[in-house]
Amino acid sequence: MMPSITAVEAKARLASGTAVLVDVREPSEHARERIQGAVSMPLSCFDAEALRSTFGVKGAPAVIFHCRSGQRTPRMRRGSEAAA
Numbered sequence: 001m002m003p004s005i006t007a008v009e010a011k012a013r014l015a016s017g018t019a020v021l022v023d024v025r026e027p028s029e030h031a032r033e034r035i036q037g038a039v040s041m042p043l044s045c046f047d048a049e050a051l052r053s054t055f056g057v058k059g060a061p062a063v064i065f066h067c068r069s070g071q072r073t074p075r076m077r078r079g080s081e082a083a084a
Contacts, residue, residue, distance in 0.1 A: 010064050019062040020055065029068065038066070 005013070013019035014037070023030050023038040030040040041051065055063045 005064070013062065013064065017061065019064050021064050021066060022051075022055075024065050024067045035066070043067075 010019065010021070014021055021035060021038040022041050023034060024041060024043045024046075026042050026044060027040060030038070030042075034040075041047075051063075055061070
């Protein structure tokens, strides 16, 4: 199971370059507002292979998933765990 982290921990990891932020919201939501530097990878078109090929290599930064309310993030996390 992938761990959950606090916003403070996420901010520190993103600032240090040891993590990348993946926005799992829909493209229209991402276009409307987003956290600077977040990569858009909507849950509705989740591609485990794309996730693995982009972020699954040894030495790659950790992936932090985020969405608007926290409902989609656990589903993306489960999908990425299944793909591992």
